[in-house]
Amino acid sequence: MSGGEPTHERIAVFGGVYSNHLALAAAIADARARDVDAIFCLGDMGAFGPHPDKVFPLLIENDVSTLRGNYDDSIARGLDDCQCGYTDPRDNHFAGLSYRYTYEKTSPRWRDWMGALPERRRIRLGDRRALLCHGSPRRMNEFLWESTTPDAFIEKLCREFDADVILCTHTGIHWSRPLRGGRLCVNVGAIGRPANDGRTDVWYALLQADDPLPRVEFVPVAYDHEALATEMAEESLPREFIDTILSGWWTTCTEILPMKERRRGMF
Amino acid sequence: MSIASAAARTPRAPQVPLVSLDYLWFQVAGTVCNLRCTHCFISCAPDNHSFWFLDLPTVLDYLERSRAWGVKEYYFTGGEPFMNKELLPMLEATLAVGPASVLTNATLLPERTVRRLAEIEAGSRYSLELRVSLDGPSPETNDPIRGEGTFERAMEGVGRLVEHGFLPIITAAQVWCPHEDEAVLDRFYASCRKVRYERPRIKILPSIHLGREVLRSRGYDDSEIVTAEMMEGHDLTTLLCSSGRVVTNRGVYVCPILIDDEGANLGDSLEAADRPFEIDRSACYTCWLHGAICTNTGHLGGEA
Numbered sequence: 001m002s003g004g005e006p007t008h009e010r011i012a013v014f015g016g017v018y019s020n021h022l023a024l025a026a027a028i029a030d031a032r033a034r035d036v037d038a039i040f041c042l043g044d045m046g047a048f049g050p051h052p053d054k055v056f057p058l059l060i061e062n063d064v065s066t067l068r069g070n071y072d073d074s075i076a077r078g079l080d081d082c083q084c085g086y087t088d089p090r091d092n093h094f095a096g097l098s099y100r101y102t103y104e105k106t107s108p109r110w111r112d113w114m115g116a117l118p119e120r121r122r123i124r125l126g127d128r129r130a131l132l133c134h135g136s137p138r139r140m141n142e143f144l145w146e147s148t149t150p151d152a153f154i155e156k157l158c159r160e161f162d163a164d165v166i167l168c169t170h171t172g173i174h175w176s177r178p179l180r181g182g183r184l185c186v187n188v189g190a191i192g193r194p195a196n197d198g199r200t201d202v203w204y205a206l207l208q209a210d211d212p213l214p215r216v217e218f219v220p221v222a223y224d225h226e227a228l229a230t231e232m233a234e235e236s237l238p239r240e241f242i243d244t245i246l247s248g249w250w251t252t253c254t255e256i257l258p259m260k261e262r263r264r265g266m267f
Numbered sequence: 268m269s270i271a272s273a274a275a276r277t278p279r280a281p282q283v284p285l286v287s288l289d290y291l292w293f294q295v296a297g298t299v300c301n302l303r304c305t306h307c308f309i310s311c312a313p314d315n316h317s318f319w320f321l322d323l324p325t326v327l328d329y330l331e332r333s334r335a336w337g338v339k340e341y342y343f344t345g346g347e348p349f350m351n352k353e354l355l356p357m358l359e360a361t362l363a364v365g366p367a368s369v370l371t372n373a374t375l376l377p378e379r380t381v382r383r384l385a386e387i388e389a390g391s392r393y394s395l396e397l398r399v400s401l402d403g404p405s406p407e408t409n410d411p412i413r414g415e416g417t418f419e420r421a422m423e424g425v426g427r428l429v430e431h432g433f434l435p436i437i438t439a440a441q442v443w444c445p446h447e448d449e450a451v452l453d454r455f456y457a458s459c460r461k462v463r464y465e466r467p468r469i470k471i472l473p474s475i476h477l478g479r480e481v482l483r484s485r486g487y488d489d490s491e492i493v494t495a496e497m498m499e500g501h502d503l504t505t506l507l508c509s510s511g512r513v514v515t516n517r518g519v520y521v522c523p524i525l526i527d528d529e530g531a532n533l534g535d536s537l538e539a540a541d542r543p544f545e546i547d548r549s550a551c552y553t554c555w556l557h558g559a560i561c562t563n564t565g566h567l568g569g570e571a
């Protein structure tokens with residue numbers, strides 16, 4: 001047993017805050033009420049929503065252990081884009097709009113704070129070794145979608161990174177899959193944006209140490225999405241983004257979705 | 268700086284190792300195709316038998332072996348994959364272990380084939396992507412390259428796929444000027460709507476100046492090479508040869524672009540093909556410029 005990693009029994013994990021401070025506050029309150037012993041955020045604090053600076057104090061005051069996602073990495077380093085790699089002109093247009101907005105509205109102090117965050121974190125969930133990351137253990141901006149992530153590929157990542165459990169985000173749609181040999185992969189989804197399922201709720205993951213595998217529960221969080229939509233409108237953020245908050249359907253940046261995930265959505 | 272002096276300082280082209288076998292390709296139809304497109308970079312045609320069909324046992328064997336490598340996505344290409352009579356069972360077996368993409372000209376998609384594809388797709392947790400090659404948004408632009416009547420036939424195929432729940436990815440080699448991209452995209456959208464494809468996925472690819480494309484447009488010139496200096500600070504994993512290999516009936520090649528080049532044949536197994544490749548071919552320059560143009564998702568892990 002390699003020492004050093006903190007051991008937890010019951011944790012809440014989320015990612016993709018996307019400046020949705022109202023959903024963040026609601027998710028944290030929900031997790032607290034469920035008696036978790038730690039809360040983790042897997043990164044992507046900015047994008048999409050209004051007033052990016054509002055999320056950082058919430059994370060810090062609530063002792064959320066936070067990782068650096070690709071968006072945070074871009075903003076911290078002042079890169080030209082979010083490293084999502086869109087090629088479609090329409091997707092690029094919207095991604096560019098929210099990136100510039102977020103970049104301009106994020107204080108230098110928080111940029112530095114994000115730049116210093118770790119890219120990965122190791123913990124124990126009971127006796128299982130868990131690796132927390134943003135996209136995938138090997139690459140911050142790798143998408144792990146349910147329909148394009150084979151078991152054998154997850155097993156390889158677990159072997160290479162010496163982990164039983166992989167926790168990731170980055171795609172915005174949650175899923176989990178237990179594998180043979182006590183392994184588990186969980187994409188915790190995003191709390192900043194609905195999961196392209198026609199519901200306005202956002203989702204986080206609750207993990208409970210257990211044998212042979214931690215138990216996973218995805219928790220829907222209702223929050224004042226209409227208030228968020230109002231804030232977004234006041235900030236002149238695109239109508240398309242506001243529609244997503246109000247309808248639960250993704251309207252932009254859908255080119256990265258594999259067919260199964262794309263087909264479940266509306267656009 | 269002249270090319271000669273660059274070459275003198277960098278005597279060897281960069282070596283690209285296989286960082287991770289993420290993308291396993293099957294040249295299932297060899298170089299056999301029902302069409303004879305003027306830009307085909309491996310010059311496929313009904314009578315080009317330099318590569319022959321892969322058989323089902325071979326594909327099953329590679330699939331089984333590929334699991335130890337943790338392959339992430341499987342690709343089926345040719346020639347025209349649907350000319351391989353065993354394609355459907357191959358796809359069914361593949362979708363039991365991971366996602367599959369078929370690169371097709373969509374002219375050989377009768378109703379019963381598409382119905383069976385839909386059943387196979389519904390039976391898997393993984394995505395089955397159909398990538399349809401077109402070269403223009405209309406018969407006038409497409410057919411001079413792909414052949415008389417091919418636009419209508421391909422769009423019929425697209426319509427049938429859509430009717431059965433697929434969202435095919437239409438890929439078009441960029442045989443027009445880059446500044447026309449948006450206008451061309453709009454016309455593609457309009458053509459898709461005619462076959463009731465309401466939310467089309469369209470991807471524009473750079474053309475590769477090999478095979479018949481040399482005659483159609485141009486070949487590479489001597490300056491179009493990748494030097495060691497060009498690779499400094501360049502993300503290696505944007506090149507397919509760092510993350511993929513292609514299985515053919517004549518062995519495992521470094522990538523689907525270079526199968527006409529015997530030097531790109533790396534041996535008879537995935538183990539044999541797990542070695543660095545010197546990217547001194549002129550097509551490598553296109554990859555260097557544009558990244559992994561062959562996969563749905565661009566480079567290793569990311570998107571391009």
Ligand code: SF4
Binds near residue numbers: 307310413
């Ligand atoms: S480009 Fe595709 S459809 Fe055209 S000849 Fe080559 S393999 Fe066949």
Ligand code: SF4
Binds near residue numbers: 507509523548
């Ligand atoms: S053509 Fe592209 S993928 Fe093939 S060896 Fe050259 S750089 Fe690599």
Ligand SMILES: [Fe+2]
Binds near residue numbers: 069071134169171
């Ligand atoms: Fe991300």
